Amino acid sequence: MILIKLAARNVRRNVVRSSLSLVAVIVGTMSLIVGHAFLAGLRVNVIRSQIDVVSGDAVLQPLDYPDERLTHPVDALFTVEPDLATWLDSSTQAWTTRLMFVPTAIHGPDSIRVRGIGFDPARDEAVFPRDAWKVVGHVPKSGAEGVLVASSVARLLSLHEGDQLTMQVRTAAGAINALQMPVAGIVAASNPWVDRSAVFVPMDLADNLLQAHGTISHVATRLADHDEEAVDAFATAFKAHGGATREVSTWMAQTHDILEIDKMRSKALNMLVGVLMAMSAMGIANTVLMAAYERIREIGTLRALGMAESQVLALFLTEGVVLGVVGSTIGCAISTAIVMYFTTHGIDLSASIDRSGGMSIPISTMLYVAYESKWVVLAWTFGVGIATIASVLPARMAARMAPADAVRA
Amino acid sequence: MVAACQLESVRKTYGDGAGVVNALEGVSLVIQPREFTVLAGPSGSGKTTLLNLIGCLDQPSAGSVFVDGQNTSGMSSRQLAALRADRIGFVFQSFNLVPVLTAAENVEMALHLSGKKWGDVRDRARAMLASVGLDGMHARYPNQLSGGQQQRVAIARALVKEPALVIADEPTANLDSHTGEEVLALVRRLNEEKGATFVCSTHDAMVMSRARRVVTLRDGHIVSDEERA
Numbered sequence: 001m002i003l004i005k006l007a008a009r010n011v012r013r014n015v016v017r018s019s020l021s022l023v024a025v026i027v028g029t030m031s032l033i034v035g036h037a038f039l040a041g042l043r044v045n046v047i048r049s050q051i052d053v054v055s056g057d058a059v060l061q062p063l064d065y066p067d068e069r070l071t072h073p074v075d076a077l078f079t080v081e082p083d084l085a086t087w088l089d090s091s092t093q094a095w096t097t098r099l100m101f102v103p104t105a106i107h108g109p110d111s112i113r114v115r116g117i118g119f120d121p122a123r124d125e126a127v128f129p130r131d132a133w134k135v136v137g138h139v140p141k142s143g144a145e146g147v148l149v150a151s152s153v154a155r156l157l158s159l160h161e162g163d164q165l166t167m168q169v170r171t172a173a174g175a176i177n178a179l180q181m182p183v184a185g186i187v188a189a190s191n192p193w194v195d196r197s198a199v200f201v202p203m204d205l206a207d208n209l210l211q212a213h214g215t216i217s218h219v220a221t222r223l224a225d226h227d228e229e230a231v232d233a234f235a236t237a238f239k240a241h242g243g244a245t246r247e248v249s250t251w252m253a254q255t256h257d258i259l260e261i262d263k264m265r266s267k268a269l270n271m272l273v274g275v276l277m278a279m280s281a282m283g284i285a286n287t288v289l290m291a292a293y294e295r296i297r298e299i300g301t302l303r304a305l306g307m308a309e310s311q312v313l314a315l316f317l318t319e320g321v322v323l324g325v326v327g328s329t330i331g332c333a334i335s336t337a338i339v340m341y342f343t344t345h346g347i348d349l350s351a352s353i354d355r356s357g358g359m360s361i362p363i364s365t366m367l368y369v370a371y372e373s374k375w376v377v378l379a380w381t382f383g384v385g386i387a388t389i390a391s392v393l394p395a396r397m398a399a400r401m402a403p404a405d406a407v408r409a
Numbered sequence: 410m411v412a413a414c415q416l417e418s419v420r421k422t423y424g425d426g427a428g429v430v431n432a433l434e435g436v437s438l439v440i441q442p443r444e445f446t447v448l449a450g451p452s453g454s455g456k457t458t459l460l461n462l463i464g465c466l467d468q469p470s471a472g473s474v475f476v477d478g479q480n481t482s483g484m485s486s487r488q489l490a491a492l493r494a495d496r497i498g499f500v501f502q503s504f505n506l507v508p509v510l511t512a513a514e515n516v517e518m519a520l521h522l523s524g525k526k527w528g529d530v531r532d533r534a535r536a537m538l539a540s541v542g543l544d545g546m547h548a549r550y551p552n553q554l555s556g557g558q559q560q561r562v563a564i565a566r567a568l569v570k571e572p573a574l575v576i577a578d579e580p581t582a583n584l585d586s587h588t589g590e591e592v593l594a595l596v597r598r599l600n601e602e603k604g605a606t607f608v609c610s611t612h613d614a615m616v617m618s619r620a621r622r623v624v625t626l627r628d629g630h631i632v633s634d635e636e637r638a
Contacts (some may be wrong), residue, residue, distance in 0.1 A: 002514075002517070002518060002521045005514075006507070006509065006510065006518075009509035009510070010509055012509075013508075013509055297505060298507055298508075300505075301499075301501070301505040301506075302507070302518075302522075303466075303490065303493075304464065304466060304493060304499045304505075305493070305494065305499070305518060305519055305522050305566075306490050306491065306492075306493040306494020306495065306497075306519075306522040306523065306524075307490065307494075307522055308486075308487050308490040308491070309486055309487070309490070310487075311522075402467075403467075404461040404466040404467040407466065407499075407501065407505065408457070408501075408578075
């Protein structure tokens with residue numbers, strides 16, 4: 001007990017030096033916790049956006065369907081057979097059909113290629129929730145009401161609710177067709193995959209435009225459990241029921257590339273934290289070493305009083321550990337507070353996504369960081385461990401001082 | 410009666426080869442319990458080396474050192490530390506109090522390290538401080554005490570564990586003559602009242618005049634050993 005008291009007071013003896021060491025530990029632990037919370041938030045964001053906006057948990061699509069953006073061929077459309085529909089009804093929480101195509105949207109002298117999303121007004125929202133949508137006007141319930149245009153498309157084409165939009169498209173048979181349709185609403189979905197290029201066309205209108213005769217390009221599903229194993233098991237069964245000319249793509253497959261980049265980011269962050277922690281270790285080693293050199297006579301006195309080498313070692317190790325415990329605890333507390341704040345308040349990424357130009361990956365423009373307690377435990381343990389290890393050599397040096405020399409230094 | 414300290418043909422050398430220095434050569438000395446012995450001699454005569462050996466801070470190159478009947482030759486660092494903690498008290502020229510501990514905590518530290526059960530350590534430390542004239546000053550840190558008061562704390566720290574031997578290395582050297590006399594009077598009083606055995610090194614004529622026994626060293630040899638009334 002007296003050793004801990006002595007160590008704690010010694011840490012306070014040189015406030016500036018101890019504070020600098022503490023700051024190094026605090027920064028190291030905070031980088032680990034906050035950095036990984038942001039990466040985890042980004043990961044959750046990408047996965048959730050993929051499921052909620054693009055594909056659901058698993059999507060049935062034509063074989064070899066391209067995954068490049070704004071590439072939606074309509075030459076291998078299909079219908080949902082009654083058996084498949086029955087199986088989907090019993091195996092999913094919800095399912096819907098979509099007819100994806102790439103029309104040219106024309107308004108006055110302006111025209112751009114957009115992502116046409118033919119959707120089933122009765123089923124779509126159950127698979128693709130619209131909680132984050134801000135709609136001016138309304139979401140059309142049938143082709144007669146017109147289309148729902150994404151905010152960026154509306155801005156580029158100077159479209160407003162009630163305007164007439166012309167959609168020109170190459171039909172499933174290869175002919176060129178164009179229809180004029182009213183703009184029922186303008187949507188800002190806080191997701192560039194929608195906001196940058198989407199025009200939501202009720203299925204009957206999309207069918208008419210593409211002359212698709214009741215065929216569709218995708219069957220998207222929503223499951224109660226988004227867990228990878230559950231989705232994989234479902235996808236295998238879905239493939240078996242979906243037919244030989246179709247493939248099933250899960251949210252894992254669709255986000256694979258982005259999540260691989262995320263893993264690389266995570267490794268890069270760990271390396272950065274490693275460097276920061278190494279700097280912390282050097283700071284603590286320096287603090288303990290300086291403390292030992294400044295207190296040679298005190299060490300000699302304690303040795304003369306009968307303190308054993310192991311007790312001197314323990315004393316200086318405790319000083320390092322105190323720095324590690326205090327620094328790691330403060331770092332964990334501050335970063336937990338920061339993470340918790342951004343867990344509920346989120347960070348608006350719209351400005352940076354806007355600056356990125358044509359980015360239309362599925363990601364919510366509101367990034368909510370994800371609190372993961374394992375990083376707090378790991379960061380605290382790492383901080384204390386580094387401090388302990390860094391203190392060993394200077395503490396051993398202090399312990400091995402000859403008492404007869406040290407006491408008169 | 411077991412001698413508080415006994416040295417038999419002790420030799421201590423530093424360095425090796427051509428640079429070897431003989432700090433002590435063939436020193437034999439017996440210090441009985443309750444003695445107040447002064448080691449005198451010019452600088453470099455071997456006083457500090459002799460105190461280091463008696464205080465178990467160092468070990469002889471040859472010969473034997475017995476403290477409270479225990480032969481320290483061949484003892485490990487841990488055993489020497491345990492012997493110092495239990496049987497030897499130190500008073501240093503520069504007081505050597507731990508600056509981050511209060512007067513009472515400095516004294517308590519000696520009790521904690523001694524490895525014995527002392528009952529209420531805090532009460533014992535405060536009583537010891539009171540006996541050296543520092544009643545009510547237990548909560549002060551060393552930098553809140555005068556030099557004389559700090560040396561009193563050091564004396565309390567040395568005596569609180571009832572050691573067989575108290576080593577005092579020029580205890581009045583950093584004090585003015587008046588304070589030095591007060592501290593010396595305290596040491597003599599504790600020597601007589603508590604029966605503590607003191608071995609002091611000094612250049613101070615006033616300290617030598619108060620000693621019962623003066624051992625004079627020169628060039629690593631004892632050149633005189635006088636008993637005084």
